Amino acid sequence: MTCPDIYFFCHLRNVLPHLKTLSHAFGKCLSTDCIRHILRKAYCEICNVVILLSFKYILAGSHSLQWAKAPVSQSTSSTVIRLWGQAHKVLRLAVQRHPKVSPKVALTLLVGPATLTVTARLLGGVAYCHADFNNNLSAEVQVKEKGPEFSWAVLWEFKTLLFFFLAVRKLAFGAAALNIQIPLMLGELVNVVAQHLREHAGNYMRDIRAPAFKLLGLYCLQGLLTSGYIILLSRVGERVAADMRKTLFTSLLRQDVAFFDANKTGQLVNRLTADIQEFKSSFKLVISQGLRSITQTIGCFVSLYVISPKLTGLTVVVLPCLVGAGALIGSFLRRLSRKAQEQISKATGVADEALGNVRTVRAFAMEDRELEMYATEVEKSAVMNEALGTGIAVFQGLSNIVLNCIVLGTIFAGGSLMAHNDMSPGDLMSFLVASQTVQRSLASISILFGQMVRGISAGARVFEYLALEPTIPLMGGGRIPHKSLTGRVDFMNINFSYPTRPGNQILKNFNLTLPPCKTVAIVGESGGGKSTVAALLERFYDPSGGVIMLDGLDIRTLDPSWLRGHVIGFISQEPVLFGTSVLENIRFGKPGATDAEVVAAAKQANAHTFITGFPDGYNTVVGERGVTLSGGQKQRIAIARALIKNPSILILDEATSALDAESERVVQEALDRATTGRTVLIIAHRLSTIQGADLICVMSNGKVVEIADVIVKKQLYKLEQLNSQYNGQNGLLKWQKCLVR
Structure with a gap:
């Protein structure tokens, strides 16, 4: 039998409008001379009501109590009503004895305890109890073991390279903005060519020179910006990886001896090397291609809408389905990636142990046994990574099919609009190139998605040890001369x-x-x-x-x-x-x-x-x-x-x-x-x-x-x-x- 009636503290906020009305009713009755006395007495009586009601339900029966975080219960409303009735009765008696209290004082009297309990509910867990009829022993708390989680707060500790990162972001956005302009310039160029094909009038070289040179300038500037942000990003990525390695090594050296008793050296070394390398590669790819692809996708969608709202509407119909499927597959791939990397660490630990004790292995002629153990762990790792690769491939393949279907539909619908003179050849060309840019960007994002899954899993494993605090500090305390x-x-x-x-x-x-x-x-x-x-x-x-x-x-x-x-x-x-x-x-x-x-x-x-x-x-x-x-x-x-x-x-x-x-x-x-x-x-x-x-x-x-x-x-x-x-x-x-x- 549950008794979540203790939870009524939090529901007091639901009756605050009634409390305000009640306080106005009392406002004209009492004098200020009695305020202090009434506050003390009425507050004590209300607290007694709260305590008695609480213990009435907590101590009912002789059953042992097990505490947990309270869910919202519908049965709480009855307790709130009973509490409200008791509080109303106490205040009515106080009013009869002492003629005046201001609305502010009366409101404070009841809002004070409610505010405290509501704040406790909002900022922390509220406990409730339920009876255990089977035995009188408190149940053990079972904590579900969770894998390491990626922490942006820990990553923010490497903010000293923020200046370079901002420069990289600006250059990447600049390159993406130029990629958005390129389809529009191509459309302008095609319109010039189409005009001369239809009318055979004017100077072709003179008319095409301006859009051609603009397009050439965009290509050159886009190449310079791309080279610049890749160079800067390479520096940022390497510095972040170096700082992470030094910080992780420092954190490992600070850990207690008990930590090394429970963890294999090979697994720790794997986090220092392979996991940080994986995170660095993902970091560089996501920043270099991810920012550009996202910017290009958003910008090109705006351009597509300006060129033809009808075609753009047809293009975005399938996107919600693609995003939903990506979210589901991504959740599965993240779990699989974490398990695969943990298995790699186990294989590394077996190899490290065998090579570190090679004289003992050689003395007992156990090379075949160690090889078998290592091969078993490597095979498990290979199977997990194959499954991970298959999942990423399925996601990318489905993404490409959907994106290519979007392009095919664009050509079909665009041709129909041209036949009705609702779109010029240049507009169709711009739309096709822009849609191709969107396609490439989304395809890049889908590829980066798999890399990002690996990177987040690797980063979470690194950050897990970065956030560890030893129970025995390395230094700090007194010294004897x-x-x-x-x-x-x-x-x-x-x-x-x-x-x-x-x-x-x-x-x-x-x-x-x-x-x-x-x-x-x-x-x-x-x-x-x-x-x-x-x-x-x-x-x-x-x-x-x-x-x-x-x-x-x-x-x-x-x-x-x-x-x-x-x-x-x-x-x-x-x-x-x-x-x-x-x-x-x-x-x-x-x-x-x-x-x-x-x-x-x-x-x-x-x-x-x-x-x-x-x-x-x-x-x-x-x-x-x-x-x-x-x-x-x-x-x-x-x-x-x-x-x-x-x-x-x-x-x-x-x-x-x-x-x-x-x-x-x-x-x-x-x-x-x-x-x-x-x-x-x-x-x-x-x-x-x-x-x-x-x-x-x-x-x-x-x-x-x-x-x-x-x-x-x-x-x-x-x-x-x-x-x-x-x-x-x-x-x-x-x-x-x-x-x-």
Whole structure:
């Protein structure tokens, strides 16, 4: 059972004329001395009526209420009548007690609440409730997923090129205006020829010279204007595309890490390249040909009407049918185009993943499988684009048939008018050329229609990411002076789930303190949340509950750029190097570092010796992701990159787990040197990595189950991970405690 009677607020505006009449009736009865008192009392009584009526219907029954946007209901009028009766009664009682109120005051008394509610209805959604007889649980809101939509507001952000666009538009309009004049000049030329054929009088060359030179001038000027606006448009299109690429890349770099967890790199790159290229091509074509074609169509229709209203009437009969069919087909083609471009992105993502992990593909001899996966996605894309091309072809073919039929009918009807001397040969010639111009323009518009569909779909996909705002900003917030920074970190009651897996809670009431200038090691089974702790400290994500403190300050109040760029140094198990020189890879940690600082950081990381052994030394290009270097070499370059910015906090996430014994020894020496005087968080499995730790924390199921203070207790906790024996079903690590002798 529905009760949309709450909706009566909006219908108060329908009774305003009655309220005005009532206020005039009360106007001669009350004195101004009682105005304030009457206003207060009458207003309170009316509000009580409104509230009581509302809750009477809302709270009727014991059913749960589900709220949604209210549709217009015919049953509302009964409530409005009842409300009006109650309000009328209240005012009548007020009049009997207090003899005078002005019409303005009485009108304001009732119009005030009505205006507020009507404004709310006009500017936002109004809620209504309906009873749920099946259960007492509120229904979940189902949001229909929509594809990206084209936003003119986002496109307007590139308005810096507006001057060039206006120039392009003026030149295009000028060229179109000349194209409108050309049929008229041709008609004048034909009339001169026809006159000399009939009368054989006068000087033919003298009479034809003027219209011929005018026509030649129109052709030359039209060519110059066309060249001018195409040159300008090319510049505008390229600048818009370049600005869009830079803006989109900036927007992507600003997004949260969770955004990249949910989206494939290939799809993002496809929007940076293919989608913007498609939008640019459509933009240039629609502006260059679309403006001219539309202007020519409108102008030539005016010329056609001036030449012969009868023929023009016959011409425009079929246009409504053509426009209606175009609108229907266009709606279908836009949806199909969006799906086709999304499928292209999927195929690009598969290719990017396979090529980016080509060593793994080669190691498992999975080339055929990857090829099959890519071929499947490409075939789906081809089928969708074939269907899209078929739809566009059908639309263009139907358009050409209709337009050619218009021309044929024009010749037939025009010949009939000439036979009755209602039209001259020049007028018929002008009409035919003008109608041909209209035909070409409409055909061009029909072709551009398909291109515009692709362009709008591509633009919508680009604008979708341009409008995205990250939940964690890149910069903005407080900073702690370097001299005052101690490096104490407190994890307090942290709860966290990854955005891509909201139902799987990784950390549960996690508590841990990293004392200043101390080394804390976290150990535990795989999947226990160790690396998640490091990610939260870097503020790649924000916890769903709890707070992380740095020197007593919530890190959410600190500048993330300062936190990552100056305070925290991060060294992961799989260091990622860029496809540039060793020098630039180390300098990436501190862009303004000198060559001497780079060399000093490399020496501190035990990397200087092997770097100088390369033929090009520090200028050696390491290849994409450092594929030309060994694991130990990449790890030491990553350590140098982290140390060059002199961080106060160092995070080592399984930094030596993938190295052989000799590489581990060299890297461990570098790490021991790097951790001196810093707050260090070590995530490890190996005993050798955590032997120098001041605190050892054991994690299981997202919680801290044991903390060993090695120095204070003067005991050595030896971590022994047996080959296949674990303590507990979750694979807890077995500890042996021995006294130091």
